[in-house]
Amino acid sequence: MSPTSLTDTVGPVDIAIVLFEGNEFNGDVAPAIAELQQNGTVRIIDLAFVVKDTEGNAAVLELADATIASAFEAITQESFELLSQEELDELAESLEPNSSALVIVWENTWAARLGAAVRGSNGQVVVLERIPREAVVTAIAALGQE
Secondary structure (H helix, E strand, O other): OOHHHHHHHOOOEEEEEEEEEOOOOOOOHHHHHHHHHHOOOOEEEEEEEEEEOOOOOEEEEEOOOHHHHHHHOOOOOOOOOOOOHHHHHHHHHHOOOOEEEEEEEEEOHHHHHHHHHHHHOOOOOOOOOOOOHHHHHHHHHHHHHO
């Protein structure tokens, strides 16, 4: 696929950093991410783990590392390498000792068709915001009190 045709069809891309205090990553996240990719909701573009031990020694583990690749082999495809080593090193330095972070970049493939249709109709998204989870939980709780 040429870069031009790819840019015409790619959906919105997000980055998320998920913090694990106490380095208690139990592996439940990998199957959840794999399911999202398998059902076409997202496409994983880049993924890395940043780990800091109790002594403050930091390491960056990327999908190519054997320790992660086995857990995430079901979701590894081509990578755009959007996460720079410098950014990952900065994140590693910012972590508290005995903590880790999952950095994941995904394309929202569910939105690609809609985006192409909007652009094809000479439209453009002028506002896109995420409502914080806490606000949604509060709103749902308020419904139960009515």
